[in-house]
Amino acid sequence: MTSQHQRPIPLLLTGLVVTLLGIVGTRAEEPTSPPASEPLVVDQRGPTIKAAYKDYFLIGTAGDMPGRYSDQEMGLVKEHFNIVTPENCMKPGPIHPSENTWRFERPDALVEWCEDNNIAVHGHTLVWHAQTNDWFFRDGDKAAVTQRMKDHISTLVGRYKGKIRGWDVVNEAINDGGNAQTARTENLRSSSWLRAMGPEFLTLAFKFAHEADPEAKLYYNDYGIETGPKHASSMVLLKRLINEGAPIHGVGIQGHWSTGRIPYAALDKAISDYASLGLEVSITELDVTIRGASGGQFGRGFGGRRFGGDAPPAPQDLKAQADAYARLFSIFVKHKEVIRRVTFWGLSDRRTWRFGQHPLIFDSNNQRKPAYAAIVDALLHPNPDLAAPR
Numbered sequence: 386m387t388s389q390h391q392r393p394i395p396l397l398l399t400g401l402v403v404t405l406l407g408i409v410g411t412r413a414e415e416p417t418s419p420p421a422s423e424p425l426v427v428d429q430r431g432p433t434i435k436a437a438y439k440d441y442f443l444i445g446t447a448g449d450m451p452g453r454y455s456d457q458e459m460g461l462v463k464e465h466f467n468i469v470t471p472e473n474c475m476k477p478g479p480i481h482p483s484e485n486t487w488r489f490e491r492p493d494a495l496v497e498w499c500e501d502n503n504i505a506v507h508g509h510t511l512v513w514h515a516q517t518n519d520w521f522f523r524d525g526d527k528a529a530v531t532q533r534m535k536d537h538i539s540t541l542v543g544r545y546k547g548k549i550r551g552w553d554v555v556n557e558a559i560n561d562g563g564n565a566q567t568a569r570t571e572n573l574r575s576s577s578w579l580r581a582m583g584p585e586f587l588t589l590a591f592k593f594a595h596e597a598d599p600e601a602k603l604y605y606n607d608y609g610i611e612t613g614p615k616h617a618s619s620m621v622l623l624k625r626l627i628n629e630g631a632p633i634h635g636v637g638i639q640g641h642w643s644t645g646r647i648p649y650a651a652l653d654k655a656i657s658d659y660a661s662l663g664l665e666v667s668i669t670e671l672d673v674t675i676r677g678a679s680g681g682q683f684g685r686g687f688g689g690r691r692f693g694g695d696a697p698p699a700p701q702d703l704k705a706q707a708d709a710y711a712r713l714f715s716i717f718v719k720h721k722e723v724i725r726r727v728t729f730w731g732l733s734d735r736r737t738w739r740f741g742q743h744p745l746i747f748d749s750n751n752q753r754k755p756a757y758a759a760i761v762d763a764l765l766h767p768n769p770d771l772a773a774p775r
């Protein structure tokens with residue numbers, strides 16, 4: 386019997402305890418074939434994650450609410466979260482589709498709803514290689530493209546000055562993968578921004594954002610930067626930006642992970658590395674799929690069948706996911722002096738870009754999953770088996 390089963394499990398009803406005891410002994414990260422067992426039941430009235438972590442860091446969600454969200458969903462946002470990131474509506478393509486066209490309806494509605502409900506907003510994202518229309522770069526020399534970037538950032542950040550507390554200024558500028566050679570370089574992605582403006586496009590983006598709102602916290606945001614050559618390149622890049630006087634305040638580790646394949650030790654070290662540069666850290670797009678490959682909006686399963694979207698996740702998969710989330714939050718709590726925010730990338734498994742992989746802490750019926758209870762448990766009743774690396 387492992388220690389985790391000798392402690393009270395205050396946030397899970399008896400049904401879950403009986404179920405989990407039935408699979409005791411399986412290693413949390415190695416789900417076995419699904420046993421015949423009753424459905425998992427989680428206490429829907431326990432402490433909220435927002436309340437549990439109020440003295441540690443903000444707890445966020447992402448979405449283009451309130452439009453096309455139900456009253457029940459908006460109730461979840463109010464009850465469980467204290468910061469919102471627009472999932473798409475503030476990206477360059479959706480908000481500024483052509484040089485003289487701005488689409489502020491959904492961004493304005495999101496900012497207004499959050500203000501009315503005393504919820505903060507983190508802006509996403511000013512400069513990205515994706516969802517950015519070609520007009521920024523068409524027939525433009527470096528000076529023209531620079532001016533278009535400045536006008537975009539000044540208009541957008543200026544519109545929400547004092548209302549949006551921070552921005553993902555540059556998103557995903559570093560190439561994926563890498564090796565020992567690229568690890569000594571910034572290994573920047575060959576984006577239209579880089580080709581038009583050179584590597585200084587990053588420094589200029591931060592300077593333009595700071596000019597537009599000197600109070601806003603300005604982040605570099607990326608995925609996979611917690612480990613390997615891409616982490617090394619992120620350190621090279623961040624040091625250069627700081628040396629060039631870029632007004633950068635933080636690093637966003639997106640956190641798109643899969644159960645059983647989370648680099649816990651590397652993540653722990655990466656947070657310390659970024660803190661050593663004087664930067665704050667946020668986990669900006671957290672989701673942990675039950676199984677399967679990471680990424681993949683509307684992912685397809687084997688043989689083209691919708692990726693598990695129809696079949697509910699098996700109990701042991703939910704347990705393994707719960708343990709993964711608990712281990713992650715033990716790391717975040719360890720670094721509570723540096724971590725400012727943990728944002729889940731989507732409200733529920735019905736709203737996730739990784740549809741069918743059940744990556745979030747509310748299920749498709751807006752019910753708390755075992756992962757939700759495990760995150761609260763990680764703080765209120767820490768499990769030594771799921772502790773952060775020393």
Ligand code: G3I
Nearest residue numbers: 472473476509510515516556557608639670682730737738
């Ligand atoms: O709004 C249009 C709709 O009018 C149209 O009918 C529909 C079908 O074509 O597309 C809709 O736009 C989609 C949009 O999501 C809103 O649903 C885009 O096609 C689709 O590409 C877009 O996907 C978003 C993706 O970024 C774009 O790359 C995901 O929702 C969003 O979760 C995802 O988020 C990114 C972060 O911004 C950066 N980090 C990685 C993360 C996951 O890719």
